[in-house]
Amino acid sequence: MPLEKEVLDAARFDAAQRELLEITWRMLHAIDTGDAETYAALSSQELSCFEDVCAYRIDGLEFHLDLIRLMGRSPERAPIRFDMLSPRVQIYGDCGIVTYTRLQTFEQDGVPYWKSYNETRVFVKRDGAWKMVHFHRSPTP
Numbered sequence: 001m002p003l004e005k006e007v008l009d010a011a012r013f014d015a016a017q018r019e020l021l022e023i024t025w026r027m028l029h030a031i032d033t034g035d036a037e038t039y040a041a042l043s044s045q046e047l048s049c050f051e052d053v054c055a056y057r058i059d060g061l062e063f064h065l066d067l068i069r070l071m072g073r074s075p076e077r078a079p080i081r082f083d084m085l086s087p088r089v090q091i092y093g094d095c096g097i098v099t100y101t102r103l104q105t106f107e108q109d110g111v112p113y114w115k116s117y118n119e120t121r122v123f124v125k126r127d128g129a130w131k132m133v134h135f136h137r138s139p140t141p
Helices: 005-011 015-033 036-041 062-073
Strands: 043-050 081-092 095-108 111-126 129-139
Touching: 015 036, 015 062, 015 081, 015 095, 015 111, 015 129, 036 043, 036 062, 043 062
Parallel strands: 043 129
Antiparallel strands: 081 095, 095 111, 111 129
8 A cells, every 4th residue: 555646746745755755654564564674774773762662762773673573473463554644744954754643444353443643753864865763653542
């Protein structure tokens, strides 16, 4: 389920904003499919984050790669789809910030259910490539 061209066109994103949205979409897809290699390639080794799995900042990429690998071993627990709602991309020189609400659709016993999170992903452009250096994820009420 690639990022829809119509969504990008309707929002009037420029080329750099589109690039960051595509990278973000690839990261989310990598998380859901257990593709730790792609996630690592798009992230900085110095990644930091705040998320709902713990009450303090997590530093370093390995924590996330371990979780992503676990997701890959349990595909039945992965969402059947995800959507990026109301994306916004802000670029300031070599720093990019992507914010959106992530809607995940799951299925259990043939019945769909949803989870949603407000997410912020911060990217820095190094040697011509965007790398995620920080993210923040909070469950929506």
